[in-house]
Amino acid sequence: MGDSGSDWFYCLKHRRAEQSKRCWFADRMGPYPDKATAERALEIVRARNAREDARDAD
Secondary structure, three states: OOOOOOOEEEEOOOOEEEEOOOOOHHHEEEEEOOHHHHHOHHHHHHHHHHHHHHHHHO
């Protein structure tokens, strides 16, 4: 994953996966390697946050 035009992002403004950097950086999550992963961006973030919250609780 680099700065290529084939990267996928999840746009928080449009609430969908989009290819390339169409939207403002503050509205994007990613890059992700493919559309399917970008579509799961919010799920991925929730899981990471839950894991870190559990770590903080220990």
